[in-house]
Amino acid sequence: MAMSISQESELAPPVRLANALEGLGRAVRHIADVRAGADLLLEALDAAASMRGRETGNKKASDGIQKVADFMKKALDELQSTGRELEAAGVLHGAQQRFEENQPWNLQVPLVSHDGALVPYAWKRQIAGQAAASAFDRARLALKAFAEQKRRFFPGLGPDVVTESNSNPPSETPKTDGSNQAATSSPVLSDVLRRIQSEMPGMVVTQYARLAWMNNRLGSNSRFDSSTGVLSLSANSSLSLRKGMALTSQLAGGEAPPSLRSSEKVAVLEVTIPGILRAIISLLPPGSVYPDAIAVFSPDERGGHIQAWGVSQHKLHQQLSERAVMVLYQLLQQDRSSTLELLLQWLYSYRLLFTKQCIECKHVMAYDAPSGLLFPPLVRPARILSAAQNSKESQNKKTDETNADNEVLAYHLGCAPKDL
Amino acid sequence: MPVKWLFYWQPNVGSQVSSQTLNDVFKRIDSLHATKSTRWQITASQYRPNVRDQALPVDCARELLGVTFTEAPDKIFFVLRQEHMVVEADATMQAIMERLQVYRNRLTVLFEGFQYELGDFRVKAGRAVLAPVENLRGIIMEVEYMPVSSLEQSRAAVLEFMELWQEGVILGQFVPLELNFTDFSLSDHYCWQHTALQYVSLMAFFLSQQRT
Numbered sequence: 001m002a003m004s005i006s007q008e009s010e011l012a013p014p015v016r017l018a019n020a021l022e023g024l025g026r027a028v029r030h031i032a033d034v035r036a037g038a039d040l041l042l043e044a045l046d047a048a049a050s051m052r053g054r055e056t057g058n059k060k061a062s063d064g065i066q067k068v069a070d071f072m073k074k075a076l077d078e079l080q081s082t083g084r085e086l087e088a089a090g091v092l093h094g095a096q097q098r099f100e101e102n103q104p105w106n107l108q109v110p111l112v113s114h115d116g117a118l119v120p121y122a123w124k125r126q127i128a129g130q131a132a133a134s135a136f137d138r139a140r141l142a143l144k145a146f147a148e149q150k151r152r153f154f155p156g157l158g159p160d161v162v163t164e165s166n167s168n169p170p171s172e173t174p175k176t177d178g179s180n181q182a183a184t185s186s187p188v189l190s191d192v193l194r195r196i197q198s199e200m201p202g203m204v205v206t207q208y209a210r211l212a213w214m215n216n217r218l219g220s221n222s223r224f225d226s227s228t229g230v231l232s233l234s235a236n237s238s239l240s241l242r243k244g245m246a247l248t249s250q251l252a253g254g255e256a257p258p259s260l261r262s263s264e265k266v267a268v269l270e271v272t273i274p275g276i277l278r279a280i281i282s283l284l285p286p287g288s289v290y291p292d293a294i295a296v297f298s299p300d301e302r303g304g305h306i307q308a309w310g311v312s313q314h315k316l317h318q319q320l321s322e323r324a325v326m327v328l329y330q331l332l333q334q335d336r337s338s339t340l341e342l343l344l345q346w347l348y349s350y351r352l353l354f355t356k357q358c359i360e361c362k363h364v365m366a367y368d369a370p371s372g373l374l375f376p377p378l379v380r381p382a383r384i385l386s387a388a389q390n391s392k393e394s395q396n397k398k399t400d401e402t403n404a405d406n407e408v409l410a411y412h413l414g415c416a417p418k419d420l
Numbered sequence: 421m422p423v424k425w426l427f428y429w430q431p432n433v434g435s436q437v438s439s440q441t442l443n444d445v446f447k448r449i450d451s452l453h454a455t456k457s458t459r460w461q462i463t464a465s466q467y468r469p470n471v472r473d474q475a476l477p478v479d480c481a482r483e484l485l486g487v488t489f490t491e492a493p494d495k496i497f498f499v500l501r502q503e504h505m506v507v508e509a510d511a512t513m514q515a516i517m518e519r520l521q522v523y524r525n526r527l528t529v530l531f532e533g534f535q536y537e538l539g540d541f542r543v544k545a546g547r548a549v550l551a552p553v554e555n556l557r558g559i560i561m562e563v564e565y566m567p568v569s570s571l572e573q574s575r576a577a578v579l580e581f582m583e584l585w586q587e588g589v590i591l592g593q594f595v596p597l598e599l600n601f602t603d604f605s606l607s608d609h610y611c612w613q614h615t616a617l618q619y620v621s622l623m624a625f626f627l628s629q630q631r632t
Contacts, residue, residue: 275570298567300421314540314567354573365580372453373539374581 016089023086030079037072044068189266189289192341200348203273210267210286217304268308271344272299273351277320281343282308289340294328296320315371319413320350320378327382342383349380349408356408360415368413377410422542422566423574423610426618427582427594428625429559435591442559445545446534448585454536460544461532463488463551464623467523484523485620486514489612497616504604506613528552529623531560540566541581548626557626561594571601571608597622 044064193205208216265287271279278299284292293308296317305311312318327346331339357364358377365374411417429445431437450456467484485499488511496514498507517523533546544562549555563581568574579596586593599621601607606614 275568275573298569300569316540316567354568354577363580364576365584367584371539374541374577374584376577 020086020089023082023089027079027082027086030075030082033075034072034079037068037075040068041065041072189283189287189340192289196341196344200344202351203271203344203348205344206270206272207266208268208270209265210282213268213270217306271347273347275299276351276353277317277347278306279324279347280306280308280310281340283340290336291328291332291340291343294321294324294343296324315373316375316378319375323378331382346380346382350378352408352410353378356410358412358415359409360411363412366412366414375413377412377415379411379413379416381409421569421611422564423568423571423578424562424564424615424618425574425578426597426622427561427563428597428622429561429592430595431592432590437556437558439547439556441591442533442545442547445559445561448589449536449538449543449545452538452585454538454543457535457537459532460535460546461490461530462619463528463530464619465528466526466623467517468526470521470524480522485623487616487619488514489615492612495612497613499604499617499620506604506606506617508613527627529557529626531619531622533560542566548622557629558622560622569610571610571614574610597625 044067047064048062193207196203196205265285267283267286269281269283269291271281276299277296278301279294279296281291282293284290295306295308295310295312297306297310297312298314298317301313312321324343324347328339328343331342354364354376356377358366364376366377367373368375429437429441431441464485464487467486469480469482481500481503483501485501487497487499488495494511496509496511498509499505500507528551529548530551531546531548533544536543536545542564544564546560547556548558548560550557561582563578565574565577565581568577582594582596597618599617601614601617604613604617606617
């Protein structure tokens, strides 16, 4: 399995990865052999010691030891050669030095191959353990590597809307915009929002571009410098992101004012039902109607953790956020283009969260058995279509339900029927 | 700001308010696996103007009811019942009043006890005592529901919480303190001024009880 260096670099990363893994497997076997050899050596020495008293015929003690010593030497030699192979493939030693020069963060050595791209599985291990700032850098590197490899190995494939519109500034990829607004049948965000505003009085939806939302949230505590992609925090700011989520930024030059500039796309929706809750929805790709993440907070909460992937301070809103994410994914699986509207309608059904009684037990507050805490009825059925219903039927049902406050079904966590 | 509801203990006919009741209350809260966090203390004082010369007409407020909270140590709130106002001042106001001798402290009621956290509820339980003599005037509970800032929205939640909590208690019950906040131009959105009004009303209630 000895390949020259030039051959190695021509191979696609998965093959290189397979070779590296195989080489490592061999190395592990050799190490096991060495260990076994050491055991055998001890045994042979022991046998020799017991045989010393009685030297029988043609079998001499030193023969046994010699045999084992040969075996061990062979195993060590093989180990050394495997090691050299792996080093040549860039799996070991050289990578350590290169890595330490560039990123002195006291991190585990990832497997680095020749063109600087991080081998996927080691990268994945790293991401899980890092702080937000280094996670951003890694994501940027990985996205760059993926895009480049995709270009090399899959030249026939068109631009991928998800990765490229997030990692490249709008000015560099005019074709991305084209593919976003391609189909005339796909829903437009402003239409959806206008429909929602008219159907649901009392619920306020505000739109933000992603960078504007970040600056808005972080306020005077920290600044997100878009040109260098560095987030600088002051001593008492409280920015907490769920692990593994990279900060995406629109790399438009300069700071965006809170109002929407025409070149920036709407990426964050803030949905407020005054006095009850505030939900943050992130749209992906920006400007479309496809929600990507949702989180629910109390209207009075302040802080940098109010993001579409943040966690509220109150147990009630944490539960609501979990349910919201469940409903989001159910709706996405069902029909991607109507997800946003249905999701907003579902949120609207929470407008009487603290005053409406549960249908089952007729109380407002009830104990939730696993946590031992009191919650109001926070289960609301969402418009999940079953195979039997067609969409027209459900349209009519929708308008009926939102018109009559009394017909909104509400359940406690413990009282809800199992299929909701 | 999260809404706080005040409850005072009303013993059933025949039984008396005692410090044993308070211990029972603490035990009951503990049994719900609440986490005990801090001591709390709220001081409510009644100030009367210091009139040196009886002949001169008094054109200032006849009565100031001041409240201080350990949770907001840099402020003092004054309730003027006749004028239907709740005002907020810096805590140094007390020192200023001492120096100027314009108003004098006549009576002080001290509310103190322990605070517990129970999920999204924050419960303070304690006693009310008249300051110099330290005799027990009443047992109170303050229930704070963190997610909500609107009085109307929190009503059902908090009252049901107390119902559930008081199930099976025989010797008496906790009665909610219902106040007309709009009389004092306070809105539905809860803030410290509401709290000041609540504690001052409670103080007035306890003081009036003794006289009857």
